[in-house]
Amino acid sequence: MNILDTIMEKAKTNPQRVAFPECCEEKILQAARECADKKICIPYLVGTPKDIQKAAEDFNISLDDMVIYDASDSEKVEALIAAYCSGNTMFSEKSMRRRAEKDAMYTALMLQAVGEADVTFAGLTHSTGEVILAGQMVIGLKEGVNTISSVGIFNIPSYQGSKGSLLGFGDSAVCVDPDSEQLASIAITACDTLHTLLDWEPKCALLSYSTCGSGTGPFVDKVTEAVRIANEKRPDLAIDGEFQLDSAINPAIAAKKVNRESKVAGQANIIIWPDIDVGNIGVKLVQQFANADAYGPMLQGFAKIVCDCSRGAPVSELVGNIAMSCVRAQGEKHER
Known part of the structure; x- marks a missing residue:
């Protein structure tokens, strides 16, 4: 058994909830589908349901066993923002609302910050810098760490x-x-x-x-x-x-x-x-x-696991990175 097989088997022992804010992308949906089928994680597709469903139909990918989080549901997102901002955050509800309206990655990260997701996985349509900036802003750094x-x-x-x-x-x-x-x-x-x-x-x-x-x-x-x-x-x-x-x-x-x-x-x-x-x-x-x-690179230094994937990565590499992120999230929970 090679290293990735070992990691995937470990991920299956306690599947983590992975938030995918780029879930209308074909490779993301394919990776999420493979992860759901192999029980590596529980995919949370964060976006507008009709757009997600249309993308799934266009790419002929089943959404079975995946959770769709409606980022266009203003009442639901308002409740999420309120929960996030109640946790001594330095950002106002107005500021987070503006960011969430522009980019579902902020909604995914807030879900993770309040404990409704375990990993945020992005990078196919966002640059590494964008992922790091959003992760630092919403999730923050791990105690004792001064750099991502x-x-x-x-x-x-x-x-x-x-x-x-x-x-x-x-x-x-x-x-x-x-x-x-x-x-x-x-x-x-x-x-x-x-x-x-x-x-x-x-x-x-x-x-x-x-x-x-x-x-x-x-x-x-x-x-x-x-x-x-x-x-x-x-x-x-x-x-x-x-x-x-x-x-x-x-x-x-x-x-x-x-x-x-x-x-x-x-x-x-x-x-x-x-x-x-x-x-x-x-x-x-x-x-x-x-x-x-x-294998990698894996981002490290955040208070919770945030993964930035390579835009040119094949689906198999995305699945491997998701599995590694899930195992790291398992370990972070155990340490806490």
């Missing part, structure tokens, strides 16, 4: 690390040039995300062109300070660096380069890129030259 970031998982056939062919990585999609505080937040959140998703005990390496002071300069300083901050905030997590990639994942090289005790050196199961340039290039190098799959 992303995490992914490599499945590298030719690699045998501490988790076999799997290796977590972040952030390659959101934070362009994180400072030390943000880098520490990315590392901490990545550890929590992958622990929830895969039951890993995280061993997280912050990467650099330097290993333990072999190089100097502001780029190295940023990483070493991030390690210090992360360890101060979460001493329960194994987060270490600064390491070059080989020192992070290869025990033999770590033994030569890392002349101090480390729970992470040579056995990292999560690597943190120093910036998005390195992350984007690194992901594509691994995909192209190692024939690896890269």
Whole structure:
């Protein structure tokens, strides 16, 4: 059983309610249909019923076992806005009404915020920036987190690390040039995300062109300070660096380069890129030259699970991302 099969089986044990505000899109309806059929989640289609039904007819997709939330029902939406704004929100009912009238994504996120949905899934017609902005506004950040970031998982056939062919990585999609505080937040959140998703005990390496002071300069300083901050905030997590990639994942090289005790050196199961340039290039190098799959990126750092999918993603990838989001939502509930 591969990683996605394992995650899908886990999602089925406690299907979560997933709000789809882009539910008139063919790929979203196809993904929701597959998820409902496989009992991966309970799809909540958030929009105007007649538009949803017309799209389903046009694409020949059954709406059985899906919940349609009528975002055009002013009385229902007013009650939702009132419930949301009663929870010490900084936004007025008038402000949220205006946003909900323009974009069903805000209605979906409010449903999630008040506990009527567990995950919001968007990104096919919304940009990543729009999803992040709306998520920050309506859902907010997780306690102790100061930035939204992303995490992914490599499945590298030719690699045998501490988790076999799997290796977590972040952030390659959101934070362009994180400072030390943000880098520490990315590392901490990545550890929590992958622990929830895969039951890993995280061993997280912050990467650099330097290993333990072999190089100097502001780029190295940023990483070493991030390690210090992360360890101060979460001493329960194994987060270490600064390491070059080989020192992070290869025990033999770590033994030569890392002349101090480390729970992470040579056995990292999560690597943190120093910036998005390195992350984007690194992901594509691994995909192209190692024939690896890269699952994600998954947004992290919100108080509840918000998923941004790739516009070009096939339905199979959407289903995988939905399943991962549901398992994360299961874990978040358990932690609360």
